Amino acid sequence: MEPPIQVEEVSKTYGTTAAVCELSLSVPSQSVYGFLGPNGAGKSTTIRMVLGLQRANRGSISLFGRPLAAERISLLRRIGSLVESPSLYMHLTGRENLEVHRRLLGLAKGAIDEALKTVDLLAVADRLVRNYSSGMKQRLGLAQALLGNPELLVLDEPTNGLDPAGIHEVRGLIRELPRRLGVTVFLSSHLLAEVEQVATHLAIISQGRLMFEGTQADLQQRSPHAILVEVDQPERAHALLAGAGRITTREGNRIRIAADGQCRPAQINSMLVHAGIAVSQCMTQHPTLEDFFLELTASGRARKETAAQ
Amino acid sequence: MTLVRALHAELLKIKRTIALKMVVITPAIFVLLILFLGSQAPFSFLRRPGFGNAWMVLANRHLVVWALLMMPLYITLQTALIAGLDHSENQWKSLLARPVPRWTVYVAKLILVTAMTAAATLVLLCGVLIDGAILPRLQSEVTFGFPVPWATIFREGAEVAGLAFLALTIQHWVSLRWKSFSVAIGMGIIATVLGFLATAVGQQFGGWPRYFPWSLPMLALAKQPHDIAAVLMISGAAGLIVAAAGCADFCRREVQ
Numbered sequence: 001m002e003p004p005i006q007v008e009e010v011s012k013t014y015g016t017t018a019a020v021c022e023l024s025l026s027v028p029s030q031s032v033y034g035f036l037g038p039n040g041a042g043k044s045t046t047i048r049m050v051l052g053l054q055r056a057n058r059g060s061i062s063l064f065g066r067p068l069a070a071e072r073i074s075l076l077r078r079i080g081s082l083v084e085s086p087s088l089y090m091h092l093t094g095r096e097n098l099e100v101h102r103r104l105l106g107l108a109k110g111a112i113d114e115a116l117k118t119v120d121l122l123a124v125a126d127r128l129v130r131n132y133s134s135g136m137k138q139r140l141g142l143a144q145a146l147l148g149n150p151e152l153l154v155l156d157e158p159t160n161g162l163d164p165a166g167i168h169e170v171r172g173l174i175r176e177l178p179r180r181l182g183v184t185v186f187l188s189s190h191l192l193a194e195v196e197q198v199a200t201h202l203a204i205i206s207q208g209r210l211m212f213e214g215t216q217a218d219l220q221q222r223s224p225h226a227i228l229v230e231v232d233q234p235e236r237a238h239a240l241l242a243g244a245g246r247i248t249t250r251e252g253n254r255i256r257i258a259a260d261g262q263c264r265p266a267q268i269n270s271m272l273v274h275a276g277i278a279v280s281q282c283m284t285q286h287p288t289l290e291d292f293f294l295e296l297t298a299s300g301r302a303r304k305e306t307a308a309q
Numbered sequence: 310m311t312l313v314r315a316l317h318a319e320l321l322k323i324k325r326t327i328a329l330k331m332v333v334i335t336p337a338i339f340v341l342l343i344l345f346l347g348s349q350a351p352f353s354f355l356r357r358p359g360f361g362n363a364w365m366v367l368a369n370r371h372l373v374v375w376a377l378l379m380m381p382l383y384i385t386l387q388t389a390l391i392a393g394l395d396h397s398e399n400q401w402k403s404l405l406a407r408p409v410p411r412w413t414v415y416v417a418k419l420i421l422v423t424a425m426t427a428a429a430t431l432v433l434l435c436g437v438l439i440d441g442a443i444l445p446r447l448q449s450e451v452t453f454g455f456p457v458p459w460a461t462i463f464r465e466g467a468e469v470a471g472l473a474f475l476a477l478t479i480q481h482w483v484s485l486r487w488k489s490f491s492v493a494i495g496m497g498i499i500a501t502v503l504g505f506l507a508t509a510v511g512q513q514f515g516g517w518p519r520y521f522p523w524s525l526p527m528l529a530l531a532k533q534p535h536d537i538a539a540v541l542m543i544s545g546a547a548g549l550i551v552a553a554a555g556c557a558d559f560c561r562r563e564v565q
Contacts, residue, residue, distance in 0.1 A: 051406040053564035076408035087403035089394065091325045103318040104407050106310075144403065 001029045002065030004152040004184045005050060010059030012045050012208075019045040020208040022059070027186055027201070030178050034199030035188040038297050042208035043188040044084065047156045050186070051081055063152070077105075080150035084157050086141020090130040094121055094140050097129055098147060105148050115143040118181075119173065135166030142173060146181075153177065156188045167194065174198050196289040204296050211296040219292055227257045227265050229272065230281035237277050244271065259284070311409055315417035319391075323421070328390040332428050335383050336375075340436030343371055347440065348447040363453045367444070368437045368462045369530060375433055376469045376526035381504060383429060384477050385497025388422050392484035392493065401564045411560040419481050419552055426477060430470040434463060468529035471541050474548040476500065476522040482555030486562075522547075 005027035012020040020042040027033045037043045048054040050061060052072045061068040063075045088097050098112045116122045119139040129137065138158065145153055155174065159167045175198045177183045189195050195202070196216070203213040212219060231237045234253050241248045246268075247258040257268060269282045323329045347367065395401055405411060441453045480500075484493040504523025511519030512531065519528060525544050528535050 048402070048564065051402075053402055053405060055563065073408045073410060076406060079406070081403070081406045083402045083406070085398070087398045087400040089322060089400070090398070092321070096321060096324065100318045100321050101403075101407065103314055103321065104404075104409050106314050 003027050006062040008060050010056045012056050023210055030184050031200045032185045032198050033201045034195035035203050037205040041205045078151045080145035081154040082141045082145045082158055086137055088129045093126050095125040101144055101147050107148050115146045119143040152184045154186045192289045206297040225259050226285045227259050227268055228283055228285045230254050232278040240275055312413045315413040319417045319421045322394050332425050336429050336433035339379055344440045347444050364458050367441055371437050372469055381501040381523050384480050388480040388484040389493040391422055396488045412556050415556045415559045427470050430466050434466045469526045472525040475544045478548040478551040
């Protein structure tokens with residue numbers, strides 16, 4: 001099956017500023033693809049190019065295996081999008097907002113109720129949008145994107161400006177979509193926790209360049225986990241482990257041991273106990289997405305600074 | 310077909326907007342103003358020397374101020390308000406990510422503003438008839454004869470509205486090109502004032518100032534003989550060229 005989004009060596013500059021540099025992405029079908037990057041990394045520019053709102057200076061974008069530049073209209077028929085905050089007509093009701101898009105798409109009238117039902121807004125559909133809460137507006141934006149049952153949903157910062165309850169609502173909805181409707185979701189965000197909880201695949205960009213692309217498991221494998229022990233004699237334990245060739249760092253009573261394939265918590269525990277050191281806690285610590293993100297985006301910045309020098 | 314769908318969507322967008330209310334309110338206020346001025350005997354314009362057919366004098370009074378001042382300002386405001394519907398909340402990123410050719414969005418909006426201008430002119434012409442029915446009751450010495458010269462009144466009204474098409478297409482382009490409301494409004498006000506001056510200069514000395522886009526509607530009411538059909542065709546063609554250029558610019562533009 002052709003990937004819903006295939007970006008190849010795409011670059012985009014504004015004047016002399018490079019927003020995206022030779023970016024390549026491949027979004028697998030029916031995945032929730034988390035597109036991460038700090039503010040100004042080029043996420044929104046990439047999304048605008050994928051939606052045909054902006055043109056790339058170099059490279060090519062294909063959607064469902066077809067070139068976007070040549071077949072924009074027919075490809076957009078298969079895509080729903082929500083770019084940053086939802087674009088809504090405040091003087092119209094929720095239903096009328098969807099009606100504007102239904103008319104543009106030439107869909108059957110029933111499509112509106114279907115979309116409203118999916119985002120649970122049927123009960124307030126005839127209320128003016130200016131009276132909606134931020135969460136309701138965001139959900140209406142999602143309903144707008146879902147109109148016409150798209151195969152690909154492109155969401156740029158869909159939880160922007162939402163309170164924790166609103167974030168929870170939208171997150172639940174995004175998680176359900178591939179399962180319920182068979183949709184592929186391309187989700188851009190700088191909120192790591194949000195993406196970590198819903199994404200099956202990840203891409204991290206920094207300074208317009210791709211730093212990582214793969215599954216969450218691939219990301220875990222890239223950086224080894226650590227073993228954390230809490231002991232009563234940290235100095236002795238530190239010396240013992242260092243003597244055994246382990247790379248350790250000490251934080252009060254705790255010692256962090258960089259783990260490799262052969263190093264298991266049970267081995268460490270046994271070594272310390274046999275040396276007469278009491279171990280009160282011993283656990284494997286996996287690096288979080290935040291750790292990877294900070295590491296990768298920092299190296300992206302460093303690369304740009306080096307290039308600038 | 311996609312143009313019809315885009316037009317259908319544009320019609321829904323103007324629901325509950327001031328732009329829609331203005332189609333009736335603007336000419337209605339103006340009709341009331343003329344009624345007030347016409348009823349102020351002995352200073353009423355209906356009592357001036359050389360007073361001819363009362364209907365034509367009344368229609369001319371409505372159409373001159375409409376063509377020179379009210380309609381250019383009305384077009385300025387309407388084009389800015391219609392464009393503003395999609396400039397606000399940056400609707401473009403949602404609208405133009407839809408499987409709709411961009412030109413249909415531009416043309417649908419142009420058709421809508423043109424129709425709203427024609428509708429407002431029609432309301433004004435109906436107002437001429439209403440004023441003509443009321444004024445004899447306020448001034449017994451003023452009489453409006455019968456039959457009412459419907460054909461002439463509506464022909465002149467149609468010519469005035471038709472000759473405004475070029476200015477409308479320019480204003481439509483400017484309103485969609487710049488997000489700022491003040492650019493469109495500022496440009497419309499300056500152009501209206503220049504149109505005023507161009508008409509005055511044109512009537513005194515003749516020549517090209519008469520053909521300034523914002524002065525063109527006055528040609529339909531000018532005392533000098535004109536081939537209005539030719540002017541309508543040329544200005545209509547120029548309007549279509551401006552519309553095509555604006556549409557091409559709109560289709561090329563990147564959405565931020």
